[in-house]
Amino acid sequence: MSEEPHGPLTLAVDCGGGGIKASVLDARGTMIAQPTRTPTPYPLPPDMLVDLVEDLGRKLPACDRVSVGMPGMLRHGVVIHTPHYVCKSGPRTRVLPELVEQWHHCDIRRALAERIGVPALVLNDAEVAGAGVITGTGLEVIVTLGTGLGNSVWDGRRLAPHMEISRMPVRWGLIYDDYIGEHERLRLGDAHWSRRVRRVVDALRPALLWDRLYIGGGNGVRIAASQRRLLGDDVVIVPNDAGIRGGVRCWEMDL
Incomplete structure (x- = not known):
């Protein structure tokens, strides 16, 4: 020890x-x-x-x-x-x-x-990434963009039961992982892929009605500036190291 x-x-x-x-x-x-x-x-x-x-x-x-x-x-x-x-x-x-x-x-x-x-x-x-960035006030959501799409939902410092939004259909035969994952970013390029990110945010907002949405993961920083401006004042892009730094704060959360 x-x-x-x-x-x-x-x-x-x-x-x-x-x-x-x-x-x-x-x-x-x-x-x-x-x-x-x-x-x-x-x-x-x-x-x-x-x-x-x-x-x-x-x-x-x-x-x-x-x-x-x-x-x-x-x-x-x-x-x-x-x-x-x-x-x-x-x-x-x-x-x-x-x-x-x-x-x-x-x-x-x-x-x-x-x-x-x-x-x-x-x-x-x-x-874990959510634990690293939330303030503990209101309903806070994090979406992580990398190989696929990750998510967690927090009410204050309490973690909500997990939902695999990545497995939900965007349309018939296409799930969010297939729509927004790394393979699609590489195929489409950052500009087109960033427009998809904005569409995902717009689709999730009325379903979750968050006070604050954080976007992290390895690809969060790749969202084009032109699309960042359209995401809304309730959306914050956070560094990828939240997945490491959250490793301490998750011990303090109501899991």
């Missing part, structure tokens, strides 16, 4: 479809080590993800607890569904039924806590 001049040290791990990043932060949310990153390997069964988190932790200062954000729906640290890690060669490749079986109802929080030997929290990656 580490010495705690400023409270517990947290190993925060942000697991994405393309890369897995980690750093150690003090109780104020300040990184005490440069983040380390590794490409996401595929296929990725649960035990391999646990190995990766442990390996990243060994490269960083000792921690007192670990926070992990990963894609998909989790309840109390148990995976209900994860969209990318069940694929043979990465997002949008063939789904392996044996991986679906391994991930379904996998208690990944327990597996990490037992392996690393410290208390663990495992949440959807957008939930």
